[in-house]
Amino acid sequence: MTSALPCELPDPAFTLIHIDPALIVANKPCRLLSVPGRGADKQDCLITRIQTAYPDALIVHRLDFDTSGLLVLARGKAMHRCLSMLFQSRQVGKRYVAVVAGRLAPAAGEVSLPLIVDWPNRPLHKVDLAAGKPALTAYRVLAYDAARDCTRVELSPHTGRTHQLRVHMQALGHPILGDTLYADAATRAQAGRLLLHAELLAFAHPQSGAPLRFCCAAPF
Numbered sequence: 001m002t003s004a005l006p007c008e009l010p011d012p013a014f015t016l017i018h019i020d021p022a023l024i025v026a027n028k029p030c031r032l033l034s035v036p037g038r039g040a041d042k043q044d045c046l047i048t049r050i051q052t053a054y055p056d057a058l059i060v061h062r063l064d065f066d067t068s069g070l071l072v073l074a075r076g077k078a079m080h081r082c083l084s085m086l087f088q089s090r091q092v093g094k095r096y097v098a099v100v101a102g103r104l105a106p107a108a109g110e111v112s113l114p115l116i117v118d119w120p121n122r123p124l125h126k127v128d129l130a131a132g133k134p135a136l137t138a139y140r141v142l143a144y145d146a147a148r149d150c151t152r153v154e155l156s157p158h159t160g161r162t163h164q165l166r167v168h169m170q171a172l173g174h175p176i177l178g179d180t181l182y183a184d185a186a187t188r189a190q191a192g193r194l195l196l197h198a199e200l201l202a203f204a205h206p207q208s209g210a211p212l213r214f215c216c217a218a219p220f
Contacts, residue, residue, distance in 0.1 A: 014046065017070065017214055022207050023083065024057055024073040026050060027216045030193045034062040034071060046071065061087050064163065066180070069096070069198025070216050074206075082206035087160070093202035096155040096165060097142070097218040099195040100174040101187045104151040107141040111168040115161045124181060125163045127171050135161040137168045150177060150190065165196060195220050 014032065018025040026046060028034065033045035047059045050073060057073045058080040074080035086092050114132025118124040126132075136158040143152045151174065155165050166182045169175055175183035178191030197218035205212050 014049070016050075017216060018212075019054075022075055022079045022205065024050065024054060024075065025201065025214050026071050026073065028063055028068060028071050030066055030068040033065050035059055047073065060084055061160070063198055064166075064194075064196075066178075066194035067196045067198065068219065070201045070214055071198070072201060072203075079206055083203075086203050086206070090158065091203060093200065093213075094157055094198065095200035096157070097197050097199050098153050098155055098165065098169065099177045099191070099220065100151050100153055100169050101177060101183070101190070102149060102151065102174050103144050104139070104141050104153055104172070104174050109139060111135075111137045111139065111172060113168060113171055115164060115167055117162070123162075125161070125167050127167065133159075133161060135159045135164050135168065137165060148190070166194075191220070193220075 014029050015027045016024060017027055028046050033042060035047050036043045036045050047057065050057045054075065056075045058077070060072045060074050060080060060083045063069060063071055072083060074083045113127045113135060114129060115125050115135045116128040116132040118126040138156040138158065140154045141151055142154055145152070157164055163181070166176055166179055170182040175187050177183070177187055177195045178193050180188055180194070197220070199218055200215050202211070202213040204210065
């Protein structure tokens with residue numbers, strides 16, 4: 001079950017992919033917060049914009065400020081509990097597309113490196129084999145661009161740690177292009193934005209149990 005709707009809000013920066021009495025699925029653009037941050041200059045965000053038309057909307061999960069793609073919002077507290085449990089129990093299929101530096105090999109594999117916040121350098125996170133929380137990412141190479149020496153890759157996180165995909169790709173020696181936090185200067189300069197996009201979400205509808213699958217192609 002999927003539904004595509006035009007954006008009903010006076011904001012061309014994002015689109016609403018699906019709306020029903022239980023949930024909303026939105027396509028968040030790059031460089032928009034999912035929820036308010038600290039400080040008066042960080043109050044503009046996706047949830048606040050959507051609540052202007054749908055006051056019952058509640059955030060279920062987040063995407064980084066620099067990451068674009070699909071986000072699920074619950075309508076009301078009961079649906080928020082149901083959807084949050086689906087995410088916490090890992091019953092939600094998630095897939096991202098990224099472009100990383102260099103030639104990623106082998107063509108498919110997994111990264112299982114525990115992550116922890118890098119307290120002296122917040123908001124950065126880092127691999128910590130002793131104290132980090134378990135984090136698992138599966139990847140599959142989609143294409144290699146020899147002229148630019150970069151790889152288009154599909155990423156499927158099995159856990160939801162902060163900056164997980166960004167840190168795991170960096171740990172492999174293939175940081176994501178345009179990553180202002182984890183890439184070197186040359187890799188950052190290869191793109192005008194972070195080339196990371198949440199392209200797919202799949203889960204059971206919290207009311208009917210019907211399978212839902214939402215896709216939104218990467219804008220890069």
